[in-house]
Amino acid sequence: MGRRSEHSRDEIRKMAIDASAKIVETEGFKSLTARKVAAKIGYTVGTLYHVFRNFDDIVIHLNARTIDEMAVLIQKNVKKKRSAEARIRTMAAVYVDFATEHPDRWRLVFEHQAPRGLPTPELMKVRRDVLFEMVAENLRELSPNHISQEVDHTATALWSGIHGICILALTGKLYLGGAFSMVKLIDTLIDSVLNEFRRTHAAD
Amino acid sequence: MGRRSEHSRDEIRKMAIDASAKIVETEGFKSLTARKVAAKIGYTVGTLYHVFRNFDDIVIHLNARTIDEMAVLIQKNVKKKRSAEARIRTMAAVYVDFATEHPDRWRLVFEHQAPRGLPTPELMKVRRDVLFEMVAENLRELSPNHISQEVDHTATALWSGIHGICILALTGKLYLGGAFSMVKLIDTLIDSVLNEFRRTHAAD
DNA sequence: ACATTATTTGAACATCGTTCAATAACCATG
DNA sequence: CATGGTTATTGAACGATGTTCAAATAATGT
Numbered sequence: 372m373g374r375r376s377e378h379s380r381d382e383i384r385k386m387a388i389d390a391s392a393k394i395v396e397t398e399g400f401k402s403l404t405a406r407k408v409a410a411k412i413g414y415t416v417g418t419l420y421h422v423f424r425n426f427d428d429i430v431i432h433l434n435a436r437t438i439d440e441m442a443v444l445i446q447k448n449v450k451k452k453r454s455a456e457a458r459i460r461t462m463a464a465v466y467v468d469f470a471t472e473h474p475d476r477w478r479l480v481f482e483h484q485a486p487r488g489l490p491t492p493e494l495m496k497v498r499r500d501v502l503f504e505m506v507a508e509n510l511r512e513l514s515p516n517h518i519s520q521e522v523d524h525t526a527t528a529l530w531s532g533i534h535g536i537c538i539l540a541l542t543g544k545l546y547l548g549g550a551f552s553m554v555k556l557i558d559t560l561i562d563s564v565l566n567e568f569r570r571t572h573a574a575d
Numbered sequence: 576m577g578r579r580s581e582h583s584r585d586e587i588r589k590m591a592i593d594a595s596a597k598i599v600e601t602e603g604f605k606s607l608t609a610r611k612v613a614a615k616i617g618y619t620v621g622t623l624y625h626v627f628r629n630f631d632d633i634v635i636h637l638n639a640r641t642i643d644e645m646a647v648l649i650q651k652n653v654k655k656k657r658s659a660e661a662r663i664r665t666m667a668a669v670y671v672d673f674a675t676e677h678p679d680r681w682r683l684v685f686e687h688q689a690p691r692g693l694p695t696p697e698l699m700k701v702r703r704d705v706l707f708e709m710v711a712e713n714l715r716e717l718s719p720n721h722i723s724q725e726v727d728h729t730a731t732a733l734w735s736g737i738h739g740i741c742i743l744a745l746t747g748k749l750y751l752g753g754a755f756s757m758v759k760l761i762d763t764l765i766d767s768v769l770n771e772f773r774r775t776h777a778a779d
Numbered sequence: 780a781c782a783t784t785a786t787t788t789g790a791a792c793a794t795c796g797t798t799c800a801a802t803a804a805c806c807a808t809g
Numbered sequence: 810c811a812t813g814g815t816t817a818t819t820g821a822a823c824g825a826t827g828t829t830c831a832a833a834t835a836a837t838g839t
Contacts (some may be wrong), residue, residue, distance in 0.1 A: 375804070375817070401690075405796065416797080417819055426796060482686045484746060491747060499748055524755060528740065528763040531749065535739020536732065542688060543695055544703055545735065551728060559732040560768070567767035579786070580836070609827065620828080621788055630827060 383422050384432070386412040391433045392476060400479040405429070427485055431492055434480045438498045441469045441477075445502070455512040456565060462505060463533050463557050470537050471553075481538065506530050514569060521571075529564040533557055587626050588636070590616040595637045596680060604683040609633070631689055635696055638684045642702045645673045645681075649706070659716040660769060666709060667737050667761050674741050675757075685742065710734050718773060725775075733768040737761055 378386065390411035394403050405426050409416045423429050445465045452458045470477040485491065491499075507526035511517070517525075539545045540553045547553070582590065594615035598607050609630050613620045627633050649669045656662045674681040689695065695703075711730035715721070721729075743749045744757045751757065 404794080406794085415819055417799085418817075420797065421817075481742075481746065481748070500750060503750070524759065525763060527749060527755065528736075528760045528767075531740040531743050531760065532732075532736030532764055533739070534743060535737065535741075536735040537739075538685075538742065539735050539738060542685065544685070545731060546704055546707070551731065555728065556732045556735065559729060559771075560736055560764075563732075563767040563771035564764070566771055566774070567763075570770070579834095608825080610825085619788055621830085622786080624828065625786080 380422055383412065383414065383418065387419060387422065387429060388432050388436055391429055392436070395433070395475045395479060396473060400475045400482075403430070403479075427483075430479065430483050431485070431494060433476070434483060435494050435498060437473070437476050437480050438501075441466070442498070442501055444469060445505070449505070455509040458509045459506060459513075459529075459565070460558075460561060462502070462509075463561060464554070466502075466533065467537055467553050467557060470541055474541050478538070478541065481534075503527055503530055510568065513565070517568075517571075525564060525568050529561065532560045532564070536560065584626055587616065587618065587622065591623060591626065591633060592636050592640055595633055596640070599637070599679045599683060600677060604679045604686075607634070607683075631687075634683065634687050635689070635698060637680070638687060639698050639702060641677070641680050641684050642705070645670070646702070646705055648673060649709070653709070659713040662713045663710060663717075663733075663769070664762075664765060666706070666713075667765060668758070670706075670737065671741055671757055671761060674745055678745050682742070682745065685738075707731055707734055714772065717769070721772075721775075729768060729772050733765065736764045736768070740764065 387408050390408050391403060394407055394411065405416050405419055408429065409419050419429070423432070445462050448461050448465050449458045452461050503523075503526055506529060507523050510522045510526050511519075536545070536553060536556045540547060540556075545551075591612050594612050595607060598611055598615065609620050609623055612633065613623050623633070627636070649666050652665050652669050653662045656665050707727075707730055710733060711727050714726045714730050715723075740749070740757060740760045744751060744760075749755075749760075
């Protein structure tokens with residue numbers, strides 16, 4: 372075969388990531404293979420390797436898109452909220468919803484790691500901290516007198532905690548029954564951290 | 576070859592799990608393969624498959640041992656502590672230490688999942704809740720008047736949160752620098768949840 | 780001594796990520 | 810219009826993966 376040029380490099384990239392997302396959603400992230408992606412977009416593996424450096428590269432781009440998608444969703448919902456606290460609670464709610472609706476794509480973001488030794492690609496580093504910073508922003512508004520470092524610290528602790536509940540629930544490692552639910556657990560965590568945050572402010 | 580009978584079934588199982596642990600620790604959990612395990616114990620793949628149902632079965636047994644090992648370590652350290660709060664803080668500290676010292680084995684516990692559709696083996700279910708229950712026990716002691724369900728709820732939220740900090744830090748998805756550290760983040764979370772717990776008790 | 784049983788092997792299979800020479804389609808030039 | 814150069818695309822090949830199983834061998838029973 373030779374050049375068909377039906378699609379540009381970037382188009383193929385986009386098609387491949389689309390296809391990957393679909394495969395992960397329908398068959399789970401363990402079923403994502405290069406050949407499956409290639410077949411789904413009407414090309415062969417070879418072409419894929421001309422457009423991506425390797426298989427991890429595909430996963431990394433898929434994950435970047437997943438994070439972006441989630442960030443947009445969170446932004447959109449947060450805008451409607453007036454108070455800083457409501458915004459933080461909304462962030463968590465959307466986060467949980469997204470993780471629940473796209474469990475495999477969401478897990479892939481957190482369970483994938485580039486081959487041992489290689490550094491985290493800049494692509495990911497940039498996205499990594501976006502949500503933490505959004506939480507920090509709202510904490511700052513909630514209590515403007517805290518020193519910046521303390522705000523960041525609290526934001527990290529809170530958001531990591533929410534993430535922990537999310538991932539354990541999603542991977543079936545939490546007992547959820549009766550009055551238990553992800554949402555309630557997260558409410559408890561938010562209540563606790565926000566109250567403590569306000570209290571330490573008083574002793575400032 | 577025929578029966579050598581140098582080792583019993585159970586001995587081979589133990590040897591295989593030992594070898595797996597070593598491989599995971601030294602080469603990372605992505606490098607764990609059946610052939611590598613077999614070679615390390617002086618057998619071939621075939622033998623492994625007579626003793627384990629499949630590769631996941633090996634991982635599950637390795638994970639069970641990892642959890643047991645960690646649980647023993649926690650128990651031992653918790654015994655020395657007098658107050659319920661000190662015991663909870665110690666639990667978290669030992670958890671973090673273990674995860675930090677054995678990152679790959681620890682991650683394997685939480686990132687492995689049996690093939691799609693298959694239920695979590697009983698082996699895991701039993702171990703899954705041990706640590707949560709330990710936290711709940713101490714919470715109960717901390718404030719005996721709470722209703723049992725609320726205690727379990729708080730224990731789950733707190734322990735999941737600690738886990739979240741742990742896993743994000745370990746997978747390099749947390750900004751940790753300056754005054755930031757896993758220990759400090761976890762302290763913040765524990766402070767918040769315990770204080771809130773005591774406070775809601777007052778309004779009981 | 781021989782037959783039976785249990786244990787261990789290693790070749791075979793499909794599939795994986797990855798590479799790369801060969802190929803076929805396009806473009807430009809004569 | 811043909812011809813040659815360029816380039817996108819292929820598909821076979823490689824080593825390694827999990828998994829299976831007939832064959833081979835060692836221990837045991839008679």
